[in-house]
Amino acid sequence: MDLKDKIVSSYVAFEDKVNLNSNVHEIRSKAFQNFEDLGFPTRKLEAWKYTSLNSVLSEDYSLFPSKEVSIDLADVKKYFIHDIDTYKVVFIDGKYSSFLSETTHEAFDVCLMSSALTKPKYKAVIENYFNKVAKQDNLTSLNTAFAKEGAYIYIPRNTEVEKPIQIINFTTGSEEATMLQPRNLIVAEQNAHVQIIERHQSLTSNAVLTNSVTEVFADRHATVDYYKIQNDEITASLVDNTYIEQQSESTVSVHTFSFGGKITRNNLNFYQKGEHINSILKGVTILEGKQHVDHHTLVHHIEPNCESHQDYKGIYDERSTGVFNGKVVVEKEAQKTNAYQQNNNVLVSDKATMNAKPQLEIFADDVRCSHGCTIGQLDDQALFYMQQRGIPLKEARALLMYAFANTVLESVKIPEVQNRITKIIAHKLGVNIGFDL
Amino acid sequence: MLKVNNLVAEIDGKQILKGLNLEVKPGEVHAIMGPNGAGKSTLASVIAGKEDYEVTEGTIELEGEDISELAPEERAHEGIFLSFQYPVEIPGVTVTNFIKTAINETRKAKGLEDMPAKDMLNKIREKSNLLNIDRKFLSRSLNEGFSGGEKKRNEIFQMAMLEPKLAILDETDSGLDIDALKVVANGVNKLKSEDNAFIIITHYQRLLDYIIPDFVHVLHDGKIVKTGDASLALELEAKGYDWIKEELVS
Numbered sequence: 277m278d279l280k281d282k283i284v285s286s287y288v289a290f291e292d293k294v295n296l297n298s299n300v301h302e303i304r305s306k307a308f309q310n311f312e313d314l315g316f317p318t319r320k321l322e323a324w325k326y327t328s329l330n331s332v333l334s335e336d337y338s339l340f341p342s343k344e345v346s347i348d349l350a351d352v353k354k355y356f357i358h359d360i361d362t363y364k365v366v367f368i369d370g371k372y373s374s375f376l377s378e379t380t381h382e383a384f385d386v387c388l389m390s391s392a393l394t395k396p397k398y399k400a401v402i403e404n405y406f407n408k409v410a411k412q413d414n415l416t417s418l419n420t421a422f423a424k425e426g427a428y429i430y431i432p433r434n435t436e437v438e439k440p441i442q443i444i445n446f447t448t449g450s451e452e453a454t455m456l457q458p459r460n461l462i463v464a465e466q467n468a469h470v471q472i473i474e475r476h477q478s479l480t481s482n483a484v485l486t487n488s489v490t491e492v493f494a495d496r497h498a499t500v501d502y503y504k505i506q507n508d509e510i511t512a513s514l515v516d517n518t519y520i521e522q523q524s525e526s527t528v529s530v531h532t533f534s535f536g537g538k539i540t541r542n543n544l545n546f547y548q549k550g551e552h553i554n555s556i557l558k559g560v561t562i563l564e565g566k567q568h569v570d571h572h573t574l575v576h577h578i579e580p581n582c583e584s585h586q587d588y589k590g591i592y593d594e595r596s597t598g599v600f601n602g603k604v605v606v607e608k609e610a611q612k613t614n615a616y617q618q619n620n621n622v623l624v625s626d627k628a629t630m631n632a633k634p635q636l637e638i639f640a641d642d643v644r645c646s647h648g649c650t651i652g653q654l655d656d657q658a659l660f661y662m663q664q665r666g667i668p669l670k671e672a673r674a675l676l677m678y679a680f681a682n683t684v685l686e687s688v689k690i691p692e693v694q695n696r697i698t699k700i701i702a703h704k705l706g707v708n709i710g711f712d713l
Numbered sequence: 714m715l716k717v718n719n720l721v722a723e724i725d726g727k728q729i730l731k732g733l734n735l736e737v738k739p740g741e742v743h744a745i746m747g748p749n750g751a752g753k754s755t756l757a758s759v760i761a762g763k764e765d766y767e768v769t770e771g772t773i774e775l776e777g778e779d780i781s782e783l784a785p786e787e788r789a790h791e792g793i794f795l796s797f798q799y800p801v802e803i804p805g806v807t808v809t810n811f812i813k814t815a816i817n818e819t820r821k822a823k824g825l826e827d828m829p830a831k832d833m834l835n836k837i838r839e840k841s842n843l844l845n846i847d848r849k850f851l852s853r854s855l856n857e858g859f860s861g862g863e864k865k866r867n868e869i870f871q872m873a874m875l876e877p878k879l880a881i882l883d884e885t886d887s888g889l890d891i892d893a894l895k896v897v898a899n900g901v902n903k904l905k906s907e908d909n910a911f912i913i914i915t916h917y918q919r920l921l922d923y924i925i926p927d928f929v930h931v932l933h934d935g936k937i938v939k940t941g942d943a944s945l946a947l948e949l950e951a952k953g954y955d956w957i958k959e960e961l962v963s
Contacts (some may be wrong), residue, residue, distance in 0.1 A: 656765075660895040661801040663785035664761050664794075665811070665871060672786075677816065679805030686805075 279333045280315050283418070284296040286339050290422060300393050300423075303407050307420035314414040326599040326631045327570040332513045332539055335483045338451035341369040343449040347479070349376060355477045356442060360692045362473070363441040364422035365427040369448055370456045372425065376444075384435055384468075389426035390461050401430055405463055409491050409547060410518040416517045416543075418422045419457045419489040424514055426490075431468035433495070440471040440690055445488075447512070449480025460490040464498035464526075473693060476514055476696040478654035484512040491519050494526035496550065502530045503693050505554060507700055508537040510565065515541045524550030525578075531688060532559040534569045535704055537620075545574040546584065548610075553582040560589050560681045560697070562704055563628075570599035577640075584614075590682045592628035603635040611640050617647040622654060622680060624673075674705040714739050714776060714911050715760075721770035722759045729755040731935030732771070732886075737879065738867040740907045744921055744946060745914045747932035748954045752892040752897050753914045754798060756932070757883040760912075762788045775879065787813075790822040792878030796868040796885050803855040808867060811836065811855045812874050819875070840873040843902045862893030869900040881912045898923030916951035931957055 277285075287308055316333055317324040356364070363386045366376035372388055378388045382617075385398075390399040393406070407637060410416050427443045447454050464470050475701055478484045484609050494500050506514065514537055520528050534540050546555040575584040590598045600619045621630045634647040654676055662672035678701060686696040702708065715737040722730040729752045747753055752918050759766050760773055762785035773781045780788050817827045828836075841848060846866065856864050865885050873882050882901070886894055901911060901924050913924060921929075921943065929946045930941040931954070939945070939957055941949065949957075 657799070658801040658803060660761075660763055660785060661797060662803075662811075662815075664789055664797075665815040665875065666786050666789035666822070667815055668786045668818060668822075669784070671814070671818060675806060676803070679803055682805035 278662045279335075279337065282337075283339060284312055287421070290340070294424065295394065299403065299644040300406065304421050304423060305425075306409075307412070307417040310412055310417040311414060311421055314417065317414045318697075323440065323601070326597075327539065327541055327568065329539065332485055335453040335485065336457035337453045337483070337485060338346060339455050341451050341454050343369070343450040344371070345369060345450045346375065347446065347448060349674065352376070352446060352477070352479070355444060355446075355475060356698055357440070357473055357690075357692050360440070362439050362692070365441065365443050367425065367437065367445045367458065369446070369450060369454060370458070384432060384437060385428060385430040386441055387428050389428045389461060390424055392461065393424065394429040398428070399462060405461060405491065405493055407491070409493070409521040410489055410517070411519065411578075412628045412661045415487050415515050416489055418461060419487050419517065420574075422457045423459040423489070426461070428460070429462040429470065429472070431464045431470050433468060433666075435467040436469040437471070440473055443472065445476045445486065447478045447480075447482075447484045449478065449482035451482070453483035454485075456484070456486045456488075458486070460488070460502065462490065462492045464492075464494050464500050466495045467497045468495070469499045469692060470639045471503075473503045473505065473690075475505045476508055476512070478509040478512040481509055481511045484509075486512070486514045487517075487635065488514065489517045492521070492528065494520070494522045494528050496523045497525045498523075499526065500528045501689055502528070503688065503690070504530065504532045504542075505535060505697070505700075506537055506540055507535040510536070510538055510567070512537050513539040515543070517543045518545065520546045520555070522546065522548050522550065522555065525552045526550070527554040527556070529556035529558070529687075531684065532571070533700070534559065534563070534571075535700055539565065540569045541572070542570065543572045545576070548578050548582045548584075551579050551581045553579075555582075555584040556687070557584070557586045558588065558684045558687060560684045560701075561598055561675070562591045562681075562701060563598065564593040564704075565596060566594070567596045568598070571601065572599075573602045575604050575615065576616060577604070577606040577613045579609060580611045580613070582610065582613055584616065586617040586619070587684055588619045590619075590630060591624060591677050591680070591683055592630055593624040595625070595627045597629040597631075598647075598708075599631045599632045599633075601635065602647070604637070604647075606638040606640050606645065608639040613640060613641045613643040613645065614644040615643070618637050619649045620680070621651045623651060624654065654679050674702070674707040677705060716774040717760070717771070719771040720759065720768065720773065720911045722755065722766050722768050724755070724766050727765075729935055730759065732934075733751055733936055735930065735937060737912060738909045739910055739927065742905070742911045742913065742924060742926045744926035744929045745912060745932050745937075746916065746918075746929060746946060746949055749916070751932045752935045753932055754883055756794055757912075757914055760881060761785055786818070787822070787855070789875075790819050794872050794877035794880040795877055796865070796872060796880065796882045798884040798887060798908045800856050800864045800868055802859075804857045806855050807852050807857055808870070809851045812837070812871055815871070816874060836874065840870060843903055844870055844873060845896070846870055848928045861888040862890065862896070865889060865893065865897050866900070869897055870942060873900065873904055877909065879910050879912070880916065883914045884916065885913070886917065894920060895923060918946045933957060933961070
């Protein structure tokens with residue numbers, strides 16, 4: 277039985293465990309129908325031209341891992357940003373771990389989607405926001421059909437959340453192959469401010485496929501800073517579907533650090549529904565082996581006087597492959613839009629591949645839209661210069677790569693996150709230099 | 714200190730150095746002059762170990778050891794410094810952090826611990842005072858957006874920090890106005906000692922008004938064809954290089 281059939285036939289069992297007489301389930305059923313019609317994306321679809329999921333879909337995944345597995349904090353501490361105080365919403369094989377988590381309901385809600393989807397207290401928010409900005413494509417529909425658990429974050433107006441919130445999904449390998457479908461909802465009301473760090477981490481070499489959907493709503497003047505750390509095992513694959521809706525004068529930034537995993541697909545979509553909005557999309561990708569990362573970004577400029585800033589840096593070694601598909605749509609009404617897109621790549625090995633595709637659809641006439649895309653090698657003269665000053669070739673290369681990625685790193689607002697990313701980069705490049713640049 | 718014996722080097726199959734001999738002793742300043750295309754910058758790059766060049770004959774000895782098979786960083790660790798004609802811009806790496814990394818990598822190669830932060834800071838302060846370098850300059854990205862003069866001054870600053878045995882200044886005077894030239898020359902004169910040596914590669918005589926060489930060599934077609942004292946530089950300035958070519962023919 278192929279994976280689609282397995283998923284489709286499991287739906288009855290899933291429905292046994294949820295309330296069928298809810299609005300949410302109506303949404304699920306519709307999404308299920310949609311997935312049943314569409315199936316998994318193939319390379320025949322333009323949006324999936326450079327990413328084939330075939331090697332990932334052939335595994336016999338356990339769809340609802342049932343074993344309760346507990347893990348010791350000491351074993352997984354390194355995957356947390358642990359040198360600062362944070363809220364934590366942690367899942368082990370898709371199930372909430374109260375032991376590893378630190379949630380709150382005091383001034384704001386940092387808790388579970390499973391509660392939000394079922395308890396009356398959250399009904400209004402769910403009705404207003406759940407599945408409202410998510411696109412109804414193949415994989416998002418699949419996630420929606422099975423939406424049950426994930427992080428639920430609701431920040432009321434004029435509230436600044438001082439501690440960052442970490443959302444971490446561990447897989448323990450208790451099943452030979454595990455498929456997870458976390459569903460997150462983040463709502464920042466007027467003038468609210470929240471920082472989120474997200475990570476998916478497999479703890480064994482058993483296969484993992486995560487199909488994650490996150491919806492973010494930033495109301496007027498809200499600020500959301502979102503950091504995605506992707507440094508998973510080579511047997512773990514991730515499709516991250518993130519949808520962001522912004523109202524006037526809000527600022528949302530998403531930093532995506534892609535350092536690991538087998539196949540990683542980031543579908544990052546911004547919809548600007550007001551004026552004077554700022555959307556920031558940044559990424560550093562460093563790959564080796566046969567790793568594959570595909571960044572698909574969309575910024576939809578709908579109203580006038582808004583900005584978007586995209587800066588993606590990629591370093592590809594060995595046989596790794598990368599894709600950057602950055603689409604910017606500027607509607608006719610969106611005059612005075614300032615949309616900036618930069619995508620620079622370094623191919624360290626001549627076997628590495630990068631496919632870059634900027635897509636600009638501009639219907640307004642008074643806008644500033646720029647895009648730049650480069651694919652190059654490390655500068656030999658710069659390497660010789662550094663070697664001449666006593667820096668060995670390996671370190672010189674690392675320093676050059678780090679400097680290349682630094683335009684993205686320096687915009688990370690949480691120093692501990694910046695520090696952690698720097699350490700991951702140094703480790704990945706096999707050097708032991710400070711990089712405290 | 715440095716002994717270059719019958720050096721033959723080529724790039725992409727084209728021979729540039731054709732049997733070059735040069736000996737530099739501690740405390741000496743040597744100037745190498747010559748027309749464009751004579752092989753001046755090639756000599757500098759080959760001594761520093763640039764891998765694009767292939768040494769097909771001869772040896773380069775530093776204090777009696779043949780260094781011609783060493784990687785560029787190993788030669789740097791042995792005490793060779795090359796001031797680049799076109800210093801490379803490295804955005805995202807500050808001058809201070811670059812020089813810290815360079816010093817600590819050199820120490821690591823010698824089996825030493827990293828230099829304590831306090832010592833590093835003191836050294837940076839001492840050398841930047843010596844060369845009249847504004848501290849603000851040190852927190853800028855390496856060479857990014859630097860003027861020609863600033864780039865060359867930064868090279869001299871790095872030289873001061875690394876304290877090489879042998880420093881090669883490749884066309885350090887090119888593109889500098891007279892004030893910048895004086896700053897560079899002044900730096901070299903302050904760093905000169907009985908234990909180190911300098912090779913100054915230049916097309917023009919004017920830098921040699923400020924750094925008085927012990928020897929002046931004329932490089933032509935991949936070989937040193939004439940050697941003299943500082944007065945040879947003045948003669949070259951007045952008469953050009955053609956008379957040497959004529960002298961060679963006759």
